[in-house]
Amino acid sequence: MLTLVALMLASPVTAQGEQQAQALARADAAARLRIEAALDASGFAGVYSVYQGPRRIAGGGVGQPAKGQPGAFTYESVWPWASVTKQVVATLAMQEVDAGRLALDVPANRYLPVLGANAPTLRQLLQHRAGLRNPDDSPKDANGDPAFYTGGETGLGWCLKGRAAAGGQWRYNNCDYIVVGALLERTAKLTLPDLFQQRIAGPLGLAAHFVTPQSATVDETWPGGPDAAERAMLMRYGAAGGLVGTAADMAGFDRALLSGQLLSEPARDAMWAGDPKLGYMALGQWTFSAPLQGCPAPVRIVERRGGIGRFQVRNVIMPDKGIVIALVTNRADYEFGEIWQGRGPSYAILSAAACA
Numbered sequence: 001m002l003t004l005v006a007l008m009l010a011s012p013v014t015a016q017g018e019q020q021a022q023a024l025a026r027a028d029a030a031a032r033l034r035i036e037a038a039l040d041a042s043g044f045a046g047v048y049s050v051y052q053g054p055r056r057i058a059g060g061g062v063g064q065p066a067k068g069q070p071g072a073f074t075y076e077s078v079w080p081w082a083s084v085t086k087q088v089v090a091t092l093a094m095q096e097v098d099a100g101r102l103a104l105d106v107p108a109n110r111y112l113p114v115l116g117a118n119a120p121t122l123r124q125l126l127q128h129r130a131g132l133r134n135p136d137d138s139p140k141d142a143n144g145d146p147a148f149y150t151g152g153e154t155g156l157g158w159c160l161k162g163r164a165a166a167g168g169q170w171r172y173n174n175c176d177y178i179v180v181g182a183l184l185e186r187t188a189k190l191t192l193p194d195l196f197q198q199r200i201a202g203p204l205g206l207a208a209h210f211v212t213p214q215s216a217t218v219d220e221t222w223p224g225g226p227d228a229a230e231r232a233m234l235m236r237y238g239a240a241g242g243l244v245g246t247a248a249d250m251a252g253f254d255r256a257l258l259s260g261q262l263l264s265e266p267a268r269d270a271m272w273a274g275d276p277k278l279g280y281m282a283l284g285q286w287t288f289s290a291p292l293q294g295c296p297a298p299v300r301i302v303e304r305r306g307g308i309g310r311f312q313v314r315n316v317i318m319p320d321k322g323i324v325i326a327l328v329t330n331r332a333d334y335e336f337g338e339i340w341q342g343r344g345p346s347y348a349i350l351s352a353a354a355c356a
Helices: 002-042 084-098 122-126 155-160 174-188 192-204 228-240 247-259 265-271 345-354
Strands: 046-052 055-062 243-245 286-290 299-308 311-318 323-329
Touching: 002 046, 002 055, 002 345, 046 247, 046 345, 055 247, 084 122, 084 174, 084 192, 084 228, 084 243, 084 247, 084 265, 084 299, 084 311, 122 174, 155 174, 174 192, 174 228, 192 247, 228 299, 247 311, 247 323, 299 345, 311 345, 323 345
Parallel strands: none
Antiparallel strands: 046 055, 046 323, 286 299, 299 311, 311 323
């Protein structure tokens, strides 16, 4: 009799749980259809991954890796993460801040003596206000590319020569993150690739890694993917753009950031604090609120863009929605548009994912 009563009491709870699961599945399916429609309408060609919390809402490949040639993008293909690398390096730096081994607003020569006197702070490095030489100003090679990334002098030593005063207006500069990478290596007593593996890739089960001189893996070698010269260029980017991985790996990193696996809430909030005076630049990413079609109020957005050669990346976290979106393409001329302008592919895809 007691068993029967227990079953009768449990049945409504079980039924309610099943109804909630079914409603969630229907909402996810509707979101997937909206996202796929937005991608198709935008002319996007590449790989995408969309999660809400632990659930993969959508993901896969769209279009052909090489225009006019047979073949399809695969979800498992490995891509240059370009400047999403900076978002990862900023996270590693904030882990050190979290642990009390680094501070954002003291001269960084405390941690990297080679910076010398009047050194920039870690915050100034992360926000491109350090006064370092800029690789974009290095002599051009035969193809018109800055030689820093191809065959000329490169690395930390080049970045530190002729440093100007820190502070003032920001200017995008890959040397800033090359210096942060060197600072992290000295503080953590690990190479940056090993630090990434130990702190992020290993615990999260990601295959993402920094490019090395070793031969590319099967998933790194695909039609339309990085060739040997492009891989060599990525190595020169190092802490500013040397990571490679899948779109799913990128989404996995985002989810870990969102769930608190990588940083305490105060450290993450500090990293995500967009400064209106700097165009809403935070630390290694941009954070702002923007209206999206179908959402009743502006949505908070954490965005990291990347682009090296033919490859472009958009990595988006919507913290209040629990949604992450990773988009990678090998079309240098593809226009993602500006979310805040209320039009373009990025705006349409985010609206489809976040708003019913």
